[in-house]
Amino acid sequence: MILQRSTTAAIDPKGQGQAVVRSADTPERTGLSAPEVAGRVKAGLTNVVPDRSSRSLWDIFRANVLTLFNAIVAGSFVLLLLLGQWRDALFGFAAVSNALIGVVQEYRAKKSLDRLAVLNSPRARVLRDGMVQEIAVEDVVQDDILVLRAGDQVPADAVVLDAEALEVDESLLTGESDPVEKGAGAEVLSGSSIISGQGRASVTQVGAASFASRLTAEAKRFTLVHSEIRQGLNRILRWITLALLPIMAIVLNSQMQGQGGWQHAIATGSWKTGAVGAVASVIAMIPLGLVLMTSIAFAVGAVRLARQKVLIQELAAVEGLARVDVLCLDKTGTLTVGRIVFDATHKSGTEPPAGWQQVLGWFGADPNANATARCLAGAFPDDGALRPLSAVPFSSARKWSAVSFPAGSPLAGTWLLGAPEVVLDPRTNGAGQALEIAARLATTGLRTLVLAHTPGTPIARGEHEAELPAALAPAVLLTFREKVRPDAAQTLSYFRDQGVGVRIISGDDPRTVAAVAREVGVDTNGGFDARQLPEDPEELADVMEHHNVFGRVTPAQKKDMVRALQRRGHVVAMTGDGVNDALALKEADIGIAMDTAAAATKAVSRLVLLDGRFDRLPGVVAEGRRVIANIERVSMLFLAKTAYAVILSVMFGALLWGFPFLPRQLSVTDGITIGIPAFFLALMPNARRYRAGFLKRSLSFAVPAGLIIALAILTINAYSLIKVSDTGAAARTGSVLVLTLCALWVLVVLSRPLNHWRVLIIGVMYAALALVLTVPPLRDFFEFTELGREHLATSVLVALTGVLAIELLFRFHHRRLNADPVSTI
Numbered sequence: 001m002i003l004q005r006s007t008t009a010a011i012d013p014k015g016q017g018q019a020v021v022r023s024a025d026t027p028e029r030t031g032l033s034a035p036e037v038a039g040r041v042k043a044g045l046t047n048v049v050p051d052r053s054s055r056s057l058w059d060i061f062r063a064n065v066l067t068l069f070n071a072i073v074a075g076s077f078v079l080l081l082l083l084g085q086w087r088d089a090l091f092g093f094a095a096v097s098n099a100l101i102g103v104v105q106e107y108r109a110k111k112s113l114d115r116l117a118v119l120n121s122p123r124a125r126v127l128r129d130g131m132v133q134e135i136a137v138e139d140v141v142q143d144d145i146l147v148l149r150a151g152d153q154v155p156a157d158a159v160v161l162d163a164e165a166l167e168v169d170e171s172l173l174t175g176e177s178d179p180v181e182k183g184a185g186a187e188v189l190s191g192s193s194i195i196s197g198q199g200r201a202s203v204t205q206v207g208a209a210s211f212a213s214r215l216t217a218e219a220k221r222f223t224l225v226h227s228e229i230r231q232g233l234n235r236i237l238r239w240i241t242l243a244l245l246p247i248m249a250i251v252l253n254s255q256m257q258g259q260g261g262w263q264h265a266i267a268t269g270s271w272k273t274g275a276v277g278a279v280a281s282v283i284a285m286i287p288l289g290l291v292l293m294t295s296i297a298f299a300v301g302a303v304r305l306a307r308q309k310v311l312i313q314e315l316a317a318v319e320g321l322a323r324v325d326v327l328c329l330d331k332t333g334t335l336t337v338g339r340i341v342f343d344a345t346h347k348s349g350t351e352p353p354a355g356w357q358q359v360l361g362w363f364g365a366d367p368n369a370n371a372t373a374r375c376l377a378g379a380f381p382d383d384g385a386l387r388p389l390s391a392v393p394f395s396s397a398r399k400w401s402a403v404s405f406p407a408g409s410p411l412a413g414t415w416l417l418g419a420p421e422v423v424l425d426p427r428t429n430g431a432g433q434a435l436e437i438a439a440r441l442a443t444t445g446l447r448t449l450v451l452a453h454t455p456g457t458p459i460a461r462g463e464h465e466a467e468l469p470a471a472l473a474p475a476v477l478l479t480f481r482e483k484v485r486p487d488a489a490q491t492l493s494y495f496r497d498q499g500v501g502v503r504i505i506s507g508d509d510p511r512t513v514a515a516v517a518r519e520v521g522v523d524t525n526g527g528f529d530a531r532q533l534p535e536d537p538e539e540l541a542d543v544m545e546h547h548n549v550f551g552r553v554t555p556a557q558k559k560d561m562v563r564a565l566q567r568r569g570h571v572v573a574m575t576g577d578g579v580n581d582a583l584a585l586k587e588a589d590i591g592i593a594m595d596t597a598a599a600a601t602k603a604v605s606r607l608v609l610l611d612g613r614f615d616r617l618p619g620v621v622a623e624g625r626r627v628i629a630n631i632e633r634v635s636m637l638f639l640a641k642t643a644y645a646v647i648l649s650v651m652f653g654a655l656l657w658g659f660p661f662l663p664r665q666l667s668v669t670d671g672i673t674i675g676i677p678a679f680f681l682a683l684m685p686n687a688r689r690y691r692a693g694f695l696k697r698s699l700s701f702a703v704p705a706g707l708i709i710a711l712a713i714l715t716i717n718a719y720s721l722i723k724v725s726d727t728g729a730a731a732r733t734g735s736v737l738v739l740t741l742c743a744l745w746v747l748v749v750l751s752r753p754l755n756h757w758r759v760l761i762i763g764v765m766y767a768a769l770a771l772v773l774t775v776p777p778l779r780d781f782f783e784f785t786e787l788g789r790e791h792l793a794t795s796v797l798v799a800l801t802g803v804l805a806i807e808l809l810f811r812f813h814h815r816r817l818n819a820d821p822v823s824t825i
Contacts, residue, residue: 031127163199232695250653317606322624331506333577349433445515487615510551558584643706673743
């Protein structure tokens with residue numbers, strides 16, 4: 001039987017509170033016994049975190065494969081195979097490719113999120129049966145005694161039993177970069193790291209109940225990145241899917257009537273020819289290659305960025321950053337490298353004693369020095385000759401460290417390095433002026449310490465703690481700052497030039513955040529204290545619009561701040577590296593993790609800067625712009641085809657005419673006018689700046705262009721019926737010629753401005769048309785025939801009329817959107 005933990009006293013997370021009443025069944029000296037561990041494992045009190053996203057593989061497969069759209073394509077494919085028309089079933093391979101790409105992409109996203117794990121360390125150190133053991137993190141159970149040492153990451157929430165100078169880095173959880181000292185009774189949270197000292201702690205929360213798991217639980221919910229291109233394409237596919245069945249019925253009826261009526265077609269078997277025509281109309285309406293080309297463009301963009309050490313965790317994120325108009329930056333680990341560097345020394349108002357530089361060198365070289373004191377080693381070298389009488393290591397509770405040198409030494413007396421307001425007594429000679437100077441320095445956001453000295457006074461120790469010596473005189477003031485990434489200022493300048501707003505968000509003091517902001521060139525009025533942020537969403541949105549630097553921000557506030565910006569219509573990117581950033585990164589339109597980020601933060605982000613270089617982001621923006629502009633251009637090709645296919649199906653169905661193409665003929669015209677050139681166009685350079693309205697712009701050109709092509713095809717078919725009295729191979733050949741010449745001109749206008757590569761591609765496509773119409777094996781396979789001179793001349797004339805109309809349409813469309821040109825090289 002497992003005893004439940006007894007009620008505990010209030011816990012002070014900073015380590016200054018009262019000791020906690022501990023479980024009666026957890027001996028502090030020996031830890032849990034093997035039977036006690038087994039009992040807790042049986043009760044489910046282990047550190048295993050549920051590792052499931054909200055979509056199973058079956059859900060992903062069903063969403064991408066078992067759709068009405070795919071059912072119609074698959075049905076058409078099977079029907080043609082059953083009818084023995086395998087040459088007309090080539091479109092089936094493109095459909096299979098689209099479905100596979102969709103499944104693979106979403107499954108990759110699912111696996112990435114299912115691997116979401118807060119802890120970097122795979123092992124934990126526990127006390128069991130009186131022996132210290134190393135075990136897997138997930139094998140930790142409630143009431144285990146953790147043995148914590150410098151460099152460890154805390155595997156589960158726990159309460160400190162005993163500690164020796166134990167300092168914890170909670171920046172991944174809180175965003176605050178200052179280490180926190182933990183004493184007996186203090187709580188240590190999962191995901192935090194031990195930076196100095198050692199201690200033991202009793203586990204209180206494990207698995208999904210731990211702080212880090214609760215913090216990232218929401219981030220594990222499956223979502224795909226918001227993509228205007230993907231949403232626009234999905235909307236088009238929904239429209240087409242809804243229109244397919246009624247239009248197919250119209251076309252099928254016209255095909256049967258063209259075979260002499262339903263009864264005659266069924267009786268004679270000519271219904272098979274009608275069915276092939278109906279399939280051709282259906283397949284013509286479906287932009288089979290558009291999703292495939294979009295995915296290829298995204299994938300190639302991801303590969304290009306991978307060469308620049310940028311990992312794209314979801315393909316559509318290539319597009320996302322190009323749409324961003326507000327960039328939210330976490331200070332620690334993003335703008336800064338996450339460590340303190342020495343800034344400068346400042347006069348304290350009094351003449352410092354001789355040898356103060358040597359003393360600073362000793363503090364910097366002290367093995368027990370904290371991170372701030374270690375920064376002094378570079379500026380103040382230590383030769384190792386000093387022999388102190390005694391020393392007191394730095395403590396977050398005391399906020400000072402000290403060293404005493406014996407009488408007769410050039411540095412005789414006691415030297416203290418610590419916070420000015422703690423070390424100095426304003427009543428002491430010179431201390432008041434030093435405190436005023438220190439206060440002014442602190443307002444600039446710099447971390448300020450004082451080196452103080454008192455002659456001939458050894459460090460006195462009280463019952464439990466070293467006591468602050470009396471009559472300390474300030475020697476010199478020192479300032480420290482966070483080390484800013486060398487690429488930060490240039491990158492932020494680029495985003496400002498591109499019209500992207502910047503918000504710097506941190507859990508640190510607003511003054512410190514503002515100092516970093518000024519160093520990277522961001523104008524600020526001193527920083528906004530997030531403790532004063534309004535709870536009302538609209539008021540919060542107003543604050544986010546008018547301020548750009550925020551300090552003392554909690555993880556929940558980060559998410560609310562992102563939402564507030566989105567509420568005002570902004571597309572928001574968020575960078576970060578801590579677990580505390582995970583929820584905001586998930587909420588943002590694009591989450592960007594640095595190389596130093598926690599595993600959870602990387603998994604939930606859309607982009608990861610693998611080498612931590614902030615200056616990679618402009619390259620991501622450029623790649624996103626290329627993808628968006630090229631996909632928009634390619635989509636006009638595909639949507640023009642869908643438009644003329646729908647219009648032809650309705651018109652020919654209403655006129656009870658046979659559909660003017662075989663499926664295999666549409667396959668080759670698609671390849672010549674769309675598929676092959678679209679592949680190259682989707683990958684070419686394009687630096688056009690993003691503008692919203694992708695779908696509206698695409699349709700505003702594609703639909704009129706499709707109507708022009710449909711009218712041209714209708715005209716040549718009317719000629720074939722009236723003048724030539726042919727609705728068979730000759731009529732279909734004339735239709736293919738008119739369609740291909742008009743569609744190739746759509747390719748020409750959308751490829752502007754032309755360069756030698758684009759001219760070459762277009763020239764090859766015209767040559768391909770000539771080959772399939774004239775080379776006997778190809779002509780026979782696609783069932784083309786040689787046209788009479790008059791029929792050929794009429795087809796070319798109709799095509800040229802269509803080309804002229806498309807040219808006029810493009811010029812009108814281009815002029816109306818002249819602020820948003822089709823492409824800019």
